[in-house]
Amino acid sequence: MSRFLVTETPLAGLRLIQRQQFSDSRGFLSRLFCADALLAAGWDKPIVQINHTCTLRQGTVRGMHYQLPPHAEMKLVTCLRGEIWDVALDLRAGSPTFLQWHAERLSADNHCSLLIPEGFAHGFQALSDDVELLYCHSAAYAPDAERGLHALDERLAIDWPLPVCELSEKDAAQSRVDGKFDGVRV
Numbered sequence: 001m002s003r004f005l006v007t008e009t010p011l012a013g014l015r016l017i018q019r020q021q022f023s024d025s026r027g028f029l030s031r032l033f034c035a036d037a038l039l040a041a042g043w044d045k046p047i048v049q050i051n052h053t054c055t056l057r058q059g060t061v062r063g064m065h066y067q068l069p070p071h072a073e074m075k076l077v078t079c080l081r082g083e084i085w086d087v088a089l090d091l092r093a094g095s096p097t098f099l100q101w102h103a104e105r106l107s108a109d110n111h112c113s114l115l116i117p118e119g120f121a122h123g124f125q126a127l128s129d130d131v132e133l134l135y136c137h138s139a140a141y142a143p144d145a146e147r148g149l150h151a152l153d154e155r156l157a158i159d160w161p162l163p164v165c166e167l168s169e170k171d172a173a174q175s176r177v178d179g180k181f182d183g184v185r186v
């Protein structure tokens with residue numbers, strides 16, 4: 001019996017992972033990660049870092065962030081508390097879906113995670129207060145290789161469900177896509 005239901009998205013390699021829960025009168029157990037089970041879903045590297053974030057206010061957006069090769073990373077994004085609108089943006093040079101984005105609602109209640117391959121930018125909007133996320137990363141944080149695109153860039157036209165009430169100073173200053181941007185080679 002599979003512990004994860006894997007669903008493809010319109011962006012190659014970007015997959016929705018629904019976790020199976022083992023419930024009994026005490027509550028439940030589910031696996032957040034399983035190397036064997038997620039290999040077929042494309043996670044073919046060790047986890048080298050796990051991050052935990054808390055976002056206090058509904059409407060806040062974090063993103064859109066990515067790391068340049070050789071620090072490009074896969075991410076498995078899991079919402080442990082509240083609900084988010086999770087967005088992955090295809091930045092892979094030459095991809096037929098270059099600069100296209102796809103979003104999924106992740107929540108503590110729907111037990112879904114988003115598996116994001118290398119070459120994508122990632123961001124999310126908190127759809128509730130007090131959102132907590134867990135990120136598995138296949139590459140270490142490399143601040144010098146970190147880049148971002150503006151979450152409200154008209155050319156990306158990301159359709160955030162709520163008015164964006166907060167961006168970090170860094171995210172508010174992210175660059176907008178110009179005609180010269182040809183993506184990342186991963």
Ligand SMILES: Cc1cn([C@H]2C[C@H](O)[C@@H](COP(=O)(O)OP(=O)(O)O[C@H]3O[C@H](C)C(=O)[C@H](O)[C@H]3O)O2)c(=O)[nH]c1=O
Pocket residue numbers: 051053062063065066122123124135141168170
């Ligand atoms: C990502 C990261 C950050 N930091 C430090 C750097 C800053 O001093 C502080 C906050 O970083 P930042 O404002 O970049 O955090 P987020 O805006 O939540 O960034 C994350 O949010 C988007 C949605 C993502 O997909 C990435 O996981 C990540 O970029 O934590 C670390 O020490 N290690 C790390 O791995």
